[in-house]
Amino acid sequence: MIELQDLIAPTAFNPMIYWVLALLGVPMISFISNFFTKGKAPVWAALLLLINTLISVYLAFNYWYGEPISIKGTWFSVGDTTFGYSLYLDRLALIMTVLVNGISFLVHVFSVEYMRTDPRKARYFSYLGLFTFSMLGIILFHNLLVMFMFWELVGLSSFLLIGFWFEKKSASLAANKAFIINRIGDVGLLSGLMILFAQFGTFDLEALKALMVFSEIEDGNWVTHFTNNGQQVMNSLDGRWLSAAGIALFCGAVGKSAQFPLQVWLPDAMEGPTPVSALIHAATMVAAGVFLLARVFVLLDAQALEVVAAVGAATAFMAAFAALSQFDIKKVLAYSTISQLGYMVMAMGVGAYSAGLFHLITHAFFKGGLFLTAGIIIHQLHQLESDKIKFNSQDLRVMGGLSKYMPITFLCFLICALALAGLPGFSGFLSKDAILLNATAWAGQKGGGYYIIPVLGYITVLFTAIYIFRLVFLVFTREFRLPKIVGESGIASKLKEGNWLLIAPAIILAILSVSIVFGANVKAENTWFMQFFSVPIYLVPEAYAAFSLVDLTEETIKGLHSWVAIVSIGLAAIGLIVSYFLYRPISKKALVFQDAPEPRGPLGRLSLNHWYQDDLYEKVIAKFIVLQSKSIAWFDEKVIDGIVDGFAKIHVVFAHIVRWFDKYIIDGFVHLTVFASGRVGQATRSIQSGNVQTYILSALVMLVLLLLWLVF
């Protein structure tokens, strides 16, 4: 029998805690101190993040090969239940800290220039500090409750940064939308915590895993036996709660990683400053959902994983389709992000744990790079705006031919775009290939309708290549369209390449998007990443356990691999060609793109409006809730309170009736009595004549009568 208290017992003091505290503390210092630094904020915050990056790199190098470091402690206790915290430094945590700190540092550097003229930039850097702090919290803690807390704090920092330019109504609304929709996912995650807590009495992930091994399915019930403080405990829930727990935990990822049906917040989140989009809404925060899935991976049962796979594939496909026809450069990248996150989630669902994480890392680099280069373009275009000349610096229609003006930016963008499209030689190819391979193998095992999931994945490859090369062609080739639109030809000469603060981070991310970084190999499974991260073994009880890719033979995989690689490269190449024919410099579309209208066909509109999901939510569901709340408020005021007031009124009426009754009936009766007794008095007064004889006579009569009554 396994003892719960042994699993969650606080560990002996470990000096590693100082490192962890430093990792969390440095961004926290940045958060607090930047309320006071004013003009010095950018440099100070970037410096702090550089320190943190160095710490995380140091830790990664030192502890990569060792056993995971686990530090546990107690936080508070309720009754005999202990709520603890635990820190866990394994390879996943180490690589994620490097990733988050590194990209955060690059974005800090980028923001020094990007936010130079903003009067509230100190606050901006402060929020970035809060974000980095909370993101690192999710990574370093290994206790679902504590992770949930940081999870929500990440949501807060995202809210603050999306709504950073709060004077814009659209920005503040987008911030709200992001927070509220994330909350819906978080509430699901919270429900998952409730289920796990009821069954296991702890949130510690290591303990949860150990206890999950000891749970079994008996008569459709999910039963766990363990001891707590030496006392036997047998917790039992209906077996369906096991699947429900997995799906509920996944809900959190659905919100944060922008999966169907909660993905609508991410495109709106582009209202935030572009470096924020790069850091939070592309590279790190949105990947937190995938990270969470990786952490709870072994606790998910077959059904939950199927849901994960289906949602991931649907999201990947839907978002890639929507990215095909957007006019806003950031919107294209946002839908692309959703689509790529869909890949990662799908990977988790089909059991491709390491492939999903691999894609998380590669995507962080190339998508971060894409956003930063987009940021350079937007920033440099924005410089051209003046009181007289107003235009939307994110609109593809004003761009074109930028490779002449910004060659380095172009090069970075191109490299990252190639990585996104998944062409060999670039990192995206490796990870996407691994995901598609695993998904295909998975579907092959399950057979039949399950093939829809890899098929959606392949279609997404095609779409991805089309939309990203559409961007490349429309933004960088042919001629600069802005001068024509604003009718000022001189404006073009003012457009310059961004300065080194903007360029350097983009270059670094572009370099990291080349596949050689992960090993000079064309096969994903030979990269160092895949070597270090092996697929863990499911721990859920037998009847609910998922199919595991580990079970597949080497031959099956090998046989599939070449096939998968050919198809995916082929599709990406087709996408590139399609894009070329549609948007190449001399194509019909490119020639008149400055006045390109919104797509008219049903498919085009479906794509532009992202399947009308937003309309459904805003015009139907949100309206319904608001209407509901208004009618409930009416009900409360008129009916519930009306009853109370009505009750009071009835009382008042009743009181008046009583008063009337009192006055005329009761009092009337009294008056009547008085009147009657008066009359009787008058009538009898004659008896009292003052005549003594009469008195004696009447007394005698009475006496006789009394005697008679007594005798008989």
Add this chain to the structure above:
Amino acid sequence: MIQGLLTYIIFTPLLAALIVLLLPKRFESTYRLIALVALGITMLLTLLAVTAFDGSASGPVDQESSLQMVEKTEWFSMELGSLGKFSVDYFLGADGINIAMLLLAAIVLFIGAIASWNIKQKKKGYFALYLLLSASVLGCFIALDFFLFYLFFELMLLPMYFLIGVWGGPRKEYAAIKFFIYTLVGSILILIVMIGLYNSVYDPVKTGLEHGITSVEQVQLAVESGEIKADEVVKTFNMIYMADQTNYIPGSLLAELDGGEVFGRSARWIAFLALLIGFAIKLPSFPFHTWLPIAHVEAPTPISVVLAGILLKVGGYGLIRTAFSFFPDSAFHYSWMIGFFGVFSILYGALNALAQKDIKKLIAYSSVSHMGFVLLGLAAMTVEGVSGAIYQMFSHGLIATMLFLIAGVLYDRTNDRLIENYSGLAHKLPRYTVVVGIAFFASLGLPGFSGFIAELLVLLGAFKSSSIIGAIPEWMPIVATIGLVLAAGYYLWTLQKMFLGKYWVKDSSWTEKLNDITTREYLMFVPLAALILWFGIFPDTLMNLINTSVESFVVLLNEATNR
């Protein structure tokens, strides 16, 4: 350790009220200082009591031995012929359940005194009544004799009535009378049950003294076997004795065994329902909540603060101390219903808040929603649930205080509270916006703030309930989480409408009146925000006080369901 500390806590504000009354009018400017100092002393004394309180030393909630800082003397007694001896004790004491409430009351009352600083009219009356209110609220939490408790409970109404009715807003009379009558209805229900309890519960110690038996157990055995007849016992109002079912006279109306019936149902069930409704009005829970929005809207800021910060908690405290403790079996019988009303209040209050145009009304409805968690946690009957309920009362006390002060800041400056009349206040009042942001996020249950811990514990306890004790089904906490989403909705929309976007106010003359937060206001907001954060990050501070008592309270509930 000071002897009679709890008495000092109650009587300091009472004495100050007397001083305010006696001081002639030309010292009018000192009234507020007297109130502030008196409540400051009260708070210090309370802190002293809290530090002296040893959480781990508490025992079963139905044993006097588990109380600390006990003060018990006979107050008065009289022979009532066949009704026996009527005896009321001056009985104060602290255990894990009321110490948290006492601490909350002391803090909120002190903050309320700061908030009262700018009261302009009829100062004497205001401060005397405020101090009287303070004394009765504090007394209510530490009185352990039902008669004394009831006395303080009723005494709260009187100053509250005048404080709303005289110093309130435009519809103050209506609000005051509604508050008064509504609460009075609840009080009458409680009074009836109190009389019933008095007739059913005896004091084993005093009975023993009368019969020359020293051991409490022997007395209880003697009464059970009929050796000591029902009319020979000494009856009592002691709330601790009432929680111990062996102290009920066999065959009496409210005894567990051979108890009486009312309307063909167990008298205990009816008594429980009466207490439940009585305190649910105070809490308030749907459908007894309609006095709250109007009372809150019309009351002056400090009174709204006290009302939301403490008075509502008397309802939750009363449920724990009386209804659940005295009739745990009935509580279990009705747990589904209580849980349902809890969940319903959470959603109903939140949806109502979503539709409000007046920010104060919005906060009032959010209180209804948050108090729903208290009911849900209690109905769960698990350690997590009950701890969460108490934590929620404490945390909401602090957060609601902050929220009503926020509404007050705006109202002080412009005399207008309509959300639609403001936009982009963040430009004009950046500091105020930060304060509002903290309070709103704390109230919507962001981790790191105390509200999160409370709601989390309630939800965990409620979900666990069905497999542990079977009080409420699993869907209740899951449905309740929708309330968390709605809370994010109404707070963020308000934040967005009033504070974000372009600066605009309906009446341009407001612009010069809209000054950022003053030092006095900082004095209220900073400590509150710090406390809310502290209790969100270090829950043990409060848990150490309440843990043992809550555990034994839950044991009490569990035993009743097993009998």
